[in-house]
Amino acid sequence: MMITVTVNGQAHTRDVEPRMLLVHFLRDELRLTGTHWGCDTSNCGVCVVHLDGTPVKSCSVLAVMADGHEVTTVEGLERDGELDTVQKGFVECHGLQCGFCTPGMMLTARWLLDRDPDPSEAEIREAISGQLCRCTGYENIVRSVRWAAESEAAS
Amino acid sequence: MSAYGRMHRKEDARFIRGRGTYTDDVNLPGMLHGAVLRSPHAHAAIVSIDTSAAEAHPKVKAVITGETLAGLRLAWMPTLSGDTQAVLATDKVRFQGQEVAFVVAEDRYAARDALELIDVEYEPLPAVVDARRALDEDAPVIRDDLDGKADNHIFDWQAGDKAATDAIFERAQVTVAQDMLYPRVHPAPLETCGAVADFDRVTGKLTVWCPTQAPHAHRTLYAMVAGIPEHKIRVISPDIGGGFGNKVGIYPGYVCAIVGSIVTGRPVKWMEDRSENLMSTSFARDYHMHGEIAATRDGRIQAIRVKVLADHGAFNGTAQPTKYPAGFFHVFTGSYDLAAAHCEVTGVYTNKAPGGVAYACSFRVTEAVYLVERLVDVLAVELDMDPAELRMRNLLKPGQFPYTSPTGWEYDSGDYPRTLRLALDMAGYDKLRAEQADRRAAGGPLMGIGISFFTEAVGAGPRKHMDILGLGMADGAELRVHPTGKAVLRVSCQSQGQGHETTFAQIVAQELGMSPGDVEVVHGDTDQTPFGLGTYGSRSTPVSGAATAMVARKVRERARVVASAMLEASPEDLEWAEGRWAVRGDPATGKSMAEIALAAHSGLELPEGVEGHLDAVCVYNPPNLTYPFGAYVCVVDVDPGTGQVKVRRFVAVDDCGVRINPMIVEGQIHGGLADGVGMALMQLMAFDEEGNHLGASFMDYLLPTAVECPSWELGETVTPSPHHPIGAKGVGESATVGSPAAVVNAVVDALRPYGVRHADMPLTPANVWLTIQGRPFRTDLAIP
Ligand code: FES
């Protein structure tokens, strides 16, 4: 099937099998390997991207379902050489270790802050509760998101 | 100025941009994709395998079976414990999920499609699922491939003084015994295992990308297994999405990818899926323990003895030093001053995946800590004594270090009472107990407080005592200082998220008076780094960190000679101060490493016999292990109606000696604490009577999310290791080792009004609820 998906602002047209997952489309077809894959059951969230601005697990979306839609991946967070505040927050607060969950965590955090610029610790935990991190014990992820919220409020 | 301290990580720049390179991100021209066909049975004879339909698939390039491999003498491979393991099953399958065939195809979807086309006829056999039945007379023999093997016994091993221990138990005023299971768990890093193999038929060179924690050991093993000369093998361990012990061993899929590349002449990628990861790669623990503790009535602990039945699965594939089939389990005397101790461990085969030592356990120190910390709590109940008080009375005193334990360990340093006191203060222990007493008096909601005090033995090891398959556990480091004073450090250990590129740069910077930003750390590529055994058992900082400090000191001494030529003074008249070599008493003459480096590469005349340049290499063979320790306090609320446990607070005071980058240390502790909560409360990996794996996805094998984790409260004490060059002890596994006991102790404490003295992990709502009803169940077998 021919599909056209706009990823990080750029349109990509490809002929794909109808069963191809969006995560594989991004990784294997477009070589955007910042989106990861970690489970067979839609539990881990390392594959999270934005589909028309909403976080989705790209392992649970077929590439053909994204035809005509806009996808943002971790590679699209940085704009004109300027890191997103969330990216800065993760560095500042040591919100990542192996980095495997990080793209998905940051994309969910970006979505959360766009809706709620001042989320509480509990709200942040709730927002990322569909995603796993095996390294950080979540503490510093929560702090990273708070840091981003505060720094966006201050600017 | 110290280069130690909180510093942002160098590796973050690529990870936050999605620019890391994990194994599955490696993409080579002409690359093919592999997939593994696995056994649906736990134990079955293979009658026939028909691959013809798969071979006819238009996108399939090769189908490899055990028979193909047998022709190459690769059907079996050695395990890290000197046993053998089937790469692809030939005679029979011995656990559910075992590798049976390997398909190489043009893309990953086609490879999976072709698996469906392979027809395997099995003849199911009765399975050994319950480790306690493995040695029964009539138990089916799993390893009939081993010459003359007529039972499922692997080893008997013991440590300590049995006679002295038994004598104490005979006279003891109080003894208590407790059976406990440390159930099978899986480390489940978010990146699964996999490999990209590229065999170049022209040069004969094999390059393997795989997420290995021990690239050099892998290369040596590939050379031994596949017969490819070691200098023609390059193992590249790129960025790793978490390891936790899961990525120490060599898995059949890696060998299949290599064979696939040799057979097709093209690069082959194989990445396992999550179910494959959970079902077939290294599990951890599975220790059935019977512990006994002897004490005086006033709470003086005298001796511990323990019998362990160790379930090693179908192949003995634990990764541990050869001398120690039970790992470092005999450090189970913990942090206490005992007169005697003894343990007996029996290892058995069952129809489950191989493994045993994995999951941030410091070679079974996790099981040891859990045993002793549960036993001490059981004793506290028996004596009706506060568990904090009981521990305080029995902890080793600072003056007793260096301390030789009853099972032969030489603890390097410690101030245990100070650490426990700090943890209790931070938690507000007395207040918590008062709150609990009030609630109990009022019949209010259940609340429990659990303490765990652990001592770890990490940084394996002294080479003469510790090896893996004959390879001594030493690690190398190589340091080059370029003419402009920028340095490149090459180390044998491999980060899986621990931040070595930052921490190790800080060590070099500290030793040479440089900025960490001027030090690049290279790791994870056997063509570029010196030999060493890699990263597991919390050994990076204790061993490679020491090698790094030592090689930097070598460079510093070379720099001294160069500086003396620059300053026209004799080397003995120079002193190292403020990161410079200066004439003693005249700091204004100081030469920085950058100035010295330039001179070392210049035409400067050096004393007779002195080479130019500053580069150096070194191998660090640790004189002893290091012994980090810590005190943890966990507070839980338990709903007796649902059995739900909520971790309200968790206080962790760790002493890992000198902290190079406290930010990274704390991050490691946070992660380990979450792991401990997960193991204690939810990570269930049970099997039914046919050996079906009931925890083979993240829907069934639950891992803690941000919602189940509290905000961790950390404290620290610092007791440097006296024998480590920079006084560091290692911390990667401390929290995983120490925390499960604190959580379980807290839950059992909460259930005390119901007369509960013990319950096995994981303390799922069902398990807690049944325990309250007086009907606890075995968490290693299917839920009743
Ligand atoms: S890969 Fe695990 S949720 Fe998508």
Ligand code: FES
């Ligand atoms: S940083 Fe490793 S899984 Fe989150």
